[in-house]
Amino acid sequence: MKTVVVKCGGSVLKELSESFFDSMKALLADGYKIVFVHGGGPEINAMLEKMNVQSEFKNGLRVTSKEVLEAAELVLSGSMNRKLVRLLEAHGIAAIGLQSSDQGILEADFINEEELGYVGDVTSVNKSVLETILQTGLLPVLTPIAKGPNGTVLNVNADHAAGAAAYSLAADHLLMVTDVDGVLNDGKLVTVLTGAETERLIETGVISGGMIPKVNTALKALESCGHVHIVSGKKPFYEDGKWYGTQFNKEEAAK
Numbered sequence: 001m002k003t004v005v006v007k008c009g010g011s012v013l014k015e016l017s018e019s020f021f022d023s024m025k026a027l028l029a030d031g032y033k034i035v036f037v038h039g040g041g042p043e044i045n046a047m048l049e050k051m052n053v054q055s056e057f058k059n060g061l062r063v064t065s066k067e068v069l070e071a072a073e074l075v076l077s078g079s080m081n082r083k084l085v086r087l088l089e090a091h092g093i094a095a096i097g098l099q100s101s102d103q104g105i106l107e108a109d110f111i112n113e114e115e116l117g118y119v120g121d122v123t124s125v126n127k128s129v130l131e132t133i134l135q136t137g138l139l140p141v142l143t144p145i146a147k148g149p150n151g152t153v154l155n156v157n158a159d160h161a162a163g164a165a166a167y168s169l170a171a172d173h174l175l176m177v178t179d180v181d182g183v184l185n186d187g188k189l190v191t192v193l194t195g196a197e198t199e200r201l202i203e204t205g206v207i208s209g210g211m212i213p214k215v216n217t218a219l220k221a222l223e224s225c226g227h228v229h230i231v232s233g234k235k236p237f238y239e240d241g242k243w244y245g246t247q248f249n250k251e252e253a254a255k
């Protein structure tokens, strides 16, 4: 089974273009099975603001108290997941929303409970549930809320959740869809990145903020997946077998 894991950030969920969905349909037509993982960071921020709850990020991860976790789950599972499934269906793509904490679709452990609260790193993926759904022809849409230890649920960075799914499925491609064309250097798109060049761009501050978890996820996922792409959701990302954006390949990543 040829698989692609697509991660879509909250930054671009509302702005996905018609050409983005055309690329999704082109992948399906070319025989790829797609697993979708969504974020919703900006929408969680808006909800927390409404609730008058402060939240902060440490190394790109949201410090998650019980109250923040409830808001995050409400937004991700209750709103973003529903909207995205409807949007895919409106574009003729048969999708089904999945709560990743059910059936241990994503299982996670605390990263550092004292510092980050209810934030997890994925420790296992229930591949058989995902593969069973893919075989029916449906496209599963996963929330980045995982089953934690002892009846807890944990908030997982959506890039990390997608990377873990791609790693576990040994996906052919992991696609990280965001609001910029890919990794930019001096305003110009970097089309191919190696491990060493990625490190250099982080050290020199060219890659910063939300792009850091993406490139780190890309390099980790490549230990098991064929290719990783960081692309814009406002444009086509795949046409006639050609991929756009910034690409990481297994061979290049090792350089």
Ligand SMILES: Nc1ncnc2c1ncn2[C@@H]1O[C@H](COP(=O)(O)OP(=O)(O)O)[C@@H](O)[C@H]1O
Pocket (backbone or CB within 6 Å): 008, 009, 010, 011, 012, 039, 041, 177, 178, 179, 180, 182, 183, 184, 185, 206, 207, 208, 209, 210, 211, 212
């Ligand atoms: N070198 C870089 N190239 C492109 N974007 C970068 C770079 N460094 C930092 N960024 C920032 O990363 C953002 C994407 O990350 P983020 O906002 O977390 O998106 P998402 O919600 O899609 O996960 C871009 O909008 C940009 O502001």
Ligand SMILES: CC(=O)N[C@@H](CCC(=O)OP(=O)(O)O)C(=O)O
Pocket (backbone or CB within 6 Å): 008, 009, 010, 011, 038, 039, 040, 041, 042, 044, 060, 061, 062, 072, 119, 120, 144, 155, 156, 157, 158, 159
């Ligand atoms: C632990 C952690 O930081 N979780 C993220 C989950 C959502 C996410 O990652 O959304 P984007 O892809 O839109 O950034 C959060 O609470 O914002």
